Amino acid sequence: MIKRELAVFLVVGSLTVLIDFLTYRGLVWTGWMNVDLAKAIGFLTGTLFAYFANKVWTFGHQEHAPGSVWRFALLYAITLSTNVLVNAACLALLSTMSIAVQIAFLIATGVSAILNFLGMKLFVFKSSDLTEKS
Template sequence: MIKRELAVFLVVGSLTVLIDFLTYRGLVWSAWMDVDLAKAAGFLTGTLFAYFANRVWTFGQQAHAPGSVWRFALLYAITLSANVLVNAGCLSLFSSVSITVQLAFLIATGVSAVLNFLGMKLFVFKASASTEKS
């Protein structure tokens, strides 16, 4: 079960990044928004997709669970903070490496992806007691 969830989570994550990027680029290209607003709109569009796709496809919750939106928002705030802090720490730690920025980005993204998966599985979309018994 966890292997399937992890595989679907990675697909959803990849699609989320693609949706964020395409929305951002489309809004900038069409000149509907300035760059900063377009980036915010892209991120929010990707985040909405991630919530619904992970709820339904990754963790199999067809119906809305009360409180899941707030738990999701809290998780994203925590993992965003972790991403930024890990990135900053890695930039400092690996300052002498020629690919410091890329390395820091990959490590920070990996840490936040693991935290997101665990947070969604154990906190946001955790199985209810009745679902676990069946």
């Protein structure tokens, strides 16, 4: 079961990262906001997609799981903060590199992805909330 969940989570995560990255880079490229705010907006845009895709596809919850929305919001508040802080730290450390933005993005995304999977599996969509559907 965890192998299937992890595989689907990686697909959903890849799509989420694509949404995050395109939003982030678009906002930075247009100059509409600073890098940190653009990173947060990109992350939150991907979050909307991630909640519904992981709820239904990854963890098989067709119905609303009581408390899942606030648990998801708490998890994402924590991982958003982590993501933005790791991104900023990496940008500071890698400031002389021409691909600093891309490397910082990948590292920040990797850290938050690990935290998100564990948080969703063990906290947000834990199997005791609903009977899992096949």
